[in-house]
Amino acid sequence: MADEMERLCSGVDGVDELIEGGYPYPSVILVAGPAGTGKTTFTQQFLFAGAEMGEIGLYFTTLSEPPQWVMHYMSNFKHLNKSHIGKNVIFCDIGQMLRKASPEEILAFIDEEVARTMAQRVVIDPITVIKEFLGNDYRPFLFDLVNHLKNWRAVSILTGEVEPNQLYPSEVAYASDGVVLLTYEEVEGARRKYMEVLKMRGTNHRTGKQSFVITKEDGFVVLSGTF
Ligand SMILES: Nc1ncnc2c1ncn2[C@@H]1O[C@H](COP(=O)(O)OP(=O)(O)OP(=O)(O)O)[C@@H](O)[C@H]1O
Ligand SMILES: [Mg+2]
DSSP states (O other): OTTOOOEEOOSSBTTGGGTTTSEESSEEEEEEESTTSSHHHHHHHHHHHHHHTTOOEEEEEOSSSOHHHHHHHHTTOTTSOGGGBTTTEEEEEOHHHHTTOOHHHHHHHHHHHHHHHTOSEEEEEOSTTHHHHHGGGHHHHHHHHHHHHHHTTOEEEEEEEOOTTOSSOHHHHHHSSEEEEEEEEEETTEEEEEEEEEEETTOOOOOSOEEEEEETTTEEEEOTTOO
């Protein structure tokens, strides 16, 4: 059958219509962009949208923002229902363990948390810092991580920090089923934000840059029909 694939909604207005209704379930999606483009906001909306439907979301912070600060900033958004925190949206800090654990230990810990919470939605934000700790083990670690997450039958979003002169972190992009790119561009003297679906396995996705905004009322919203 052409499209019997199960999908999970993105939680971001304007995204589902670009990807045949949602992310393939299970899958691992990379959301990549430079600092401040909206990666964390994008993933929080994904988790809270699932929570609204009774799903469990698990959010791993690595080494960029401690969970209490993510919660603090997200509490500023009117559209996120904070009562899900600690119940259907579970925060978990793996920053400390990354400093000393082996790839196997990190993987085992993530596995245990996904199994314990029975999460259908998982976020690791950002994944790219793990490279600094694992060196040559990073690529095999990503491969194992993606396979484990898919075996747990979850949609997982890994966020990727993008360095200047880099389009996206390629190791994660190759391992992932989908790649969503967030960018800034200078248009007529103003800096605008764009998102683009570069890859979505099993999906006839729309291509091209879509303009988006982040507002206090509605959070991250993709504006339809804009380029
Ligand atoms: N309450 C808000 N109202 C309007 N815009 C906001 C609000 N909160 C955040 N933003 C916008 O979102 C941007 C940051 O979003 P977010 O933290 O999701 O980005 P990020 O890509 O995760 O950043 P980093 O790379 O630093 O982790 C801010 O720079 C700001 O432009
Ligand atoms: Mg962030």
